[in-house]
Amino acid sequence: MSIKWDEIKQDVLAQIAGANTKEEIDKLKVDILGKKGLIAGFMSQMKTLSPEEKREFGQKANELKKEFEAVFASKMEEIAQKAMEEQMAKDAIDITLPGVKASKGTLHPLTIVQQEIEDIFESMGYTVWYGPEVELDLYNFERANIPQGHPARDMQDTFYIDVERLLRTHTTAIQMRTLEALHDKLPIKVVCPGKVYRRDDDDATHSHQFVQIEGLVVAENIHMSDLKGSLELLARHMFGPTREIRLRPSYFQFTEPSVEIDVTCHICGGKGCNVCKGTGWIEILGGGMVHPNVLEMAGIDSTKYTGFAFGVGVERVAMLKYGIDDIRNFYANDIQFLKPFTRFE
Amino acid sequence: MRLSYNVLKQYVDLHDITPKMLADKITACGLEVEGLEEMAYATNLVVGYVEECVDHPNSDHLHICQVNVGTDVRQIVCGAPNVAKGQKVIVALPGCKLRGGDIKEGVVRGEESKGMICSLSELGVDPKQLTEQQLAGIEVLGDDAVVGDTNVLGYLSLDDTILDVGLTPNRNDCLAMWAMAKEVGAILNREVTLPDYHVEVEESKTNLVIKSETEKCPTFLGKVINHVEIKESPKWIKDALKGAGIKAINNVVDISNLVMLETGQPLHFYDLAKIPAKEITVKQGLHEAYTALDGVEYNITEDDIMITTEGKAIGIAGIMGGDDSKIDEESKGIIIEAAIFDHVCIRNSARNFNLNTEAAQHFIKGIDPLACVKAVERSVQLLVEYASASGIEETVVCGSLKEASKEVSVTLSKVNSVLGTTFTMEEACDPLARLGFEPKVDGDVITCTIPSYRTDISIAEDLVEEVIRIQGFDHIVSTLPLMPTTQGNLAPNGRTTRMIKKMLNGFGYSEIISYSLVSKKHIDNSVMPLSGAVELANPASDERRYFRTSIMPSMLDTVAFNTARSNDNFGLFEVAVVYNEKGEPQDRLALALTPTTVRSKWQAITTNNDFYVMKGQIYALLEELGFDEKRVTIKANDVDTTTFHPSQSAALYLGKDLLGVFGKVHPAKAKEYDIDACMIGEFNLSVIFNAKASKVKFVPICKYPSSSYDLALLVDLDVKAGDIVNIVRKNAGKILKDVEVFDVYKGKGVPEGQQSIAVSMVFQSEERTLTDKDINPVVEKIVNALRNQLKAVLREA
Known part of the structure; x- marks a missing residue:
């Protein structure tokens, strides 16, 4: 019996290649590989052959079957792949439509600035201390070297509650509590943030409530140059790595010598602009060497220990950093105002 | 204080120092000049003589003057009521620059005018310095004025600049002009010549x-x-x-x-x-x-x-x-x-x-x-x-007349140690000598005799300040403290507060900060008010008379403020400390959430922010802080039913302590503030700060499969889902892993006065796979308990 294997094979392969759908392939598969199909037909012819021929014929038929099976499988995969691609093309979406809004609120800009400053000092080994807003005259004034009747009390108009109590006018009050609590656990390295109150009328640059942060270091051999170096770090972190600072003489009752600290203008870089009023410098901080009376009142030996202290207005830093022109914005809490403060920088 | 440059010039040689230079120098030494004010500002002035003065034919108040200004006689139209023939006056010639503008030749109602006759206020003199007469008309000069003299400001002594010096409270000695002159002399390192005021007069006995x-x-x-x-x-x-x-x-x-x-x-x-x-x-x-x-x-x-x-x-x-x-x-x-x-x-x-x-x-x-x-x-x-x-x-x-001069000493090593500088003895003594402190050196010690007017100098540190103030702060370099390394820390509760804020940000709430000082009305409307409020002795207004005892009234104000500005779709929170009458603090958190959050307009995805949304957020927040559901008790709100909707709000307890109240705003409150039916809440964070957070524990993954079992129950309307869950928990024993309400239904198919509540329970054992034999008796026990305690009836499947 002579069968033209090659012709059959080519014919079937051409049929498979010509099929385009899963249905056509399924039908073809039955025709070729099914119980009554082409291959099965060959097998039924085998019984008339001699054993010799049988082996050769069987071998050929089996080879053919295996090859066809493989071709069918790959063709099926090809069709499935094509179908999937067609489906995906159909499922195309408009990627320019807006996404579903995820919930996201903002921190208040004063919190952002406060946390940034807390973090800088925490990284330098400072501990953050809070204290009461309803404060004793003792810590707000007496311990800060501002005794009853002292003209310096005129500098800050105070909200009094009674003879002993008031709303703290500066975070110096927290420092005084810190000094008392830690006077026998030196060295002291703290930053003290908090709300403070002054009897001011609210306008674009004044607020009866605002936020201050003060810092205090007390140890042996602390110099004013350490104050300068520490605040230089702060200024560079808040306003950019190329900022310079300068000290100017000033007066605070609880420090001696006292200084105002100016930072080169972050807008013009020191050339002079309307933000720095043409001077190239912006006044940001106050500070000085802790007054020996303050140390002594807290029970610290001022002949052995020295310290520096500084204070900064959080609103002022935020206004300069973000270009905010009216301090009342911070307390009006208009959502349009709060919206842009999405992150730390 | 107002410092006259001309007066100062009489005492200190300032020939090469302009007012601006002087201002910069003294500012750098601690006398901050806050402004420079020229007494008057005008160029191109001359003294004129009014030779003729007649009324302007086309005006009821103008005059036509013929004015001799030395070089010529010119016609000037003048509107001042007091101008008259024979006066010596200030004439601003064309080209003159005044604060109000420049003077040009012109024609006034048909009459030529070549200049202007001036009043002092037109020269920029502060009106407070002028009499009513001077304000009402031109300045009439004295007979000693010389016609044609162009130094009019000099003649009027208006060629001065005033330095507005903001004195720090320790330097009020400089309010005295003579002390200020000495200070300037020290800063500029120049001699100061003050008037000799000793006078020899014969004084008679007195009976005063x-x-x-x-x-x-x-x-x-x-x-x-x-x-x-x-x-x-x-x-x-x-x-x-x-x-x-x-x-x-x-x-x-x-x-x-x-x-x-x-x-x-x-x-x-x-x-x-x-x-x-x-x-x-x-x-x-x-x-x-x-x-x-x-x-x-x-x-x-x-x-x-x-x-x-x-x-x-x-x-x-x-x-x-x-x-x-x-x-x-x-x-x-x-x-x-x-x-x-x-x-x-x-x-x-x-x-x-x-x-x-x-x-x-x-x-x-x-x-x-x-x-x-x-x-x-x-x-x-x-x-x-x-x-x-x-x-x-x-x-x-x-x-008594106290002998006020005193001695104060400082050592050179102290100067350099406090400042972190390397001054020599000469460099330290020079500023002190310039200030008139007469420094005397003995070894390391510098002893100064302090003039009586320097009441601010009393200790060594004061002298240190004087040295660096005059030498200049640029002598100080930048260093960092040399000391043992310390560990940095946030304030107690600082980290927890930050976690709360970040979590609330994640839920969509934005932080606000409002004023602590409030009105009586706010105090009366406090949520969970503390006992009494701190009242100021000297409030600036009744609006800010008290320290708040609750954040909520300010929060509602802020919601109303934003609603009125058509801001919608927001969540707000505030963390602040409130105080009771005794000044004892309590940390508080307040929340507000508008009724809906639009998440996608084109897909019409909107979250309805109801009680359960806020409840879920609060429970998630508590879990984050280490307080899982089991430590929290929710009860009907009997704390505040005027701020909150009485039947859509709840009081939350952590252990036995009242943690807070939250829920829908009371409809009357919403109407009063003209706001939507927001969800609001106020919480006592001190309860959280004082409670001990649960430890995070590892739970091994169970090797055996779990099986779930659902129960649908008919109960009366007043039965709470939480009661059912509690009974299930109590009766299920160790094999219950989870129980959750998955359906609540009232209406068709459920008898009047009743509701259907369905719970899904998950059973699992760590020892073996559970079979019906294990689960059925437990379910039966649960069903019996529900029947006995809540009259719950199993619904037909």
Whole structure:
């Protein structure tokens, strides 16, 4: 019996290649590989052959079957792949439509600035201390070297509650509590943030409530140059790595010598602009060497220990950093105002 | 203070230093110049003579003047009512620059005008310095003015610049012009020449009696001068007063003001004739109405220091004299008062009377204890010279004259150690010498003799400051503290507070900060109010009289503010400390969430922010902080049913402590504030800060499968889902892993007055796979318990 294997094979392969759908392939598969199909037909012819021929014929038929099976499988995969691609093309979406809004609120800009400053000092080994807003005259004034009747009390108009109590006018009050609590656990390295109150009328640059942060270091051999170096770090972190600072003489009752600290203008870089009023410098901080009376009142030996202290207005830093022109914005809490403060920088 | 550049120039050589340079230099040394003010500003001025003045034919108020300006006679149209023929006037020639604009030749109603005749206010002189007459018309110059003179500002003594110096409270000595001159001399390292005020006059015996019955007046110098001649002051005195913003009155009064400016010592001159008893007593404790120089009646109370004669008040000490003893044109003799009054008393009186006079300012800020002696001497000298004073009696001194010069020492090593500098002994001593401290060196020690006016210098650190102030702070380099390494830390609760804020940000809430001071209404509307509120003794207004006891009223204000501005779709939170009447703090958190959050408009995805949304957020927040559901109890809100919707709000407890209240805003409250039906909440964070968070524990993953079992129950409407869950938990034993409500239904198919609640339970054992044999008896027990306790009936599947 002579069968033209090659012709059959080519014919079937051409049929498979010509099929385009899963249905056509399924039908073809039955025709070729099914119980009554082409291959099965060959097998039924085998019984008339001699054993010799049988082996050769069987071998050929089996080879053919295996090859066809493989071709069918790959063709099926090809069709499935094509179908999937067609489906995906159909499922195309408009990627320019807006996404579903995820919930996201903002921190208040004063919190952002406060946390940034807390973090800088925490990284330098400072501990953050809070204290009461309803404060004793003792810590707000007496311990800060501002005794009853002292003209310096005129500098800050105070909200009094009674003879002993008031709303703290500066975070110096927290420092005084810190000094008392830690006077026998030196060295002291703290930053003290908090709300403070002054009897001011609210306008674009004044607020009866605002936020201050003060810092205090007390140890042996602390110099004013350490104050300068520490605040230089702060200024560079808040306003950019190329900022310079300068000290100017000033007066605070609880420090001696006292200084105002100016930072080169972050807008013009020191050339002079309307933000720095043409001077190239912006006044940001106050500070000085802790007054020996303050140390002594807290029970610290001022002949052995020295310290520096500084204070900064959080609103002022935020206004300069973000270009905010009216301090009342911070307390009006208009959502349009709060919206842009999405992150730390 | 107002520092006149021209006056200063008389004492210190400033020929090569402009006012701007001076301002920069003294600012760098701690005398901060806050502004430079030119007394007048005008170019191209000339003195003119009005040769003719006729009315303008086309105007009812203009005049046409022919003015001789030296080089020519020119026609000028002038609108001033007081212009007249024969006057010497200030003429601004074309090209003149004034603050109000430039002067050009022009035609006014058909008449040519080649310049302008000026008033002083047109030259930019502060209107407060001018009389009504000067404000109403042109300035008419004196006969001594020279026609054609172009230095008009010089002739008027208006060619001065005033430096507005903001003195720090420790440097009020510089309120005295002479002390300021010394300070400037030290800064510029230049010699200072002050007037020699010692005068040789024969002084007769006196019968003037001065008494002080109060310790608040430790020193009082009095002096009788029997004859003075009242007249106009010389120009230089008037100019000096003008620079300080004080109006000239007559020579005697002007001298008292001038000497105060020079020495810092306020003086008062009484009309001798009006104090016939020649007795002056300082006392406190008066209680009467008193009319002062300004004609105003003041209610004197016992704390005010008063000057009296024969028991009758003649002045409020240190603030203002009396009308009936003042110097006037008729005065023939005077009594000089130079006294020291307690600055606290003066401050209180000045504040109570709202009388912030120049004299009061000097006393409040503190004066040189020896200035009174200087001031009396200087007054005598000036009165002799400019008021023909004679019949001068000896000075009566009541109280003590402290020898105020003192010694203060510092070591060079202290200077360098405090500052972190490397000054030599010479460099440290130079500033001290320039300041007149006469430093004497002994080894490492520098000893200074401090002038009486420098009351601010008393300890070594003060000298350290003087050294660096004059040497310049740029001598200080930047270093960092050399000390043992310390561990940084946030404040106690600081980290927890930050976690809360970040979590709330994640839920979509934005942080606000509102004012702590609130009105009575806010206190009355507090949520979980503390016992009583702190009330200010001196509030600025009733709106800000109390320290808040709850954040919620401010939160509702903020919601209303944003709603009114058409801001919608927001969540807000605030963390703040509130205080009770005793000043005891409590940390609080307040929340507000608008009824919907639009997440995608085009897909119409909107979250309805109901009670359960906020509840879920709060439970998630608590879990994050270490307090899982099992530690939290929710109860019907019996805490606040005026702020909150009574049946859509709840009180939350952590253990036994009330943590807070949250839920829908009360409809009446929403109406009152004109806001939507928001979800709101206020929480006591102190409860969280004080509670111990649960430890994070590892739970091994179970090897055996779980099986779930659902129960649908018919219960009465007042049965709560939470009751069912609790009963399931209590009766299920160890194999219950989870129980959750998955359906709540009332309506069709459920009998009236009842609801269907379905729960899904998950059972699992760590030892083996559970079978029906394990689960069924447990379910049966649960069903029985639900039936017994809640009359729950299993619903047919």
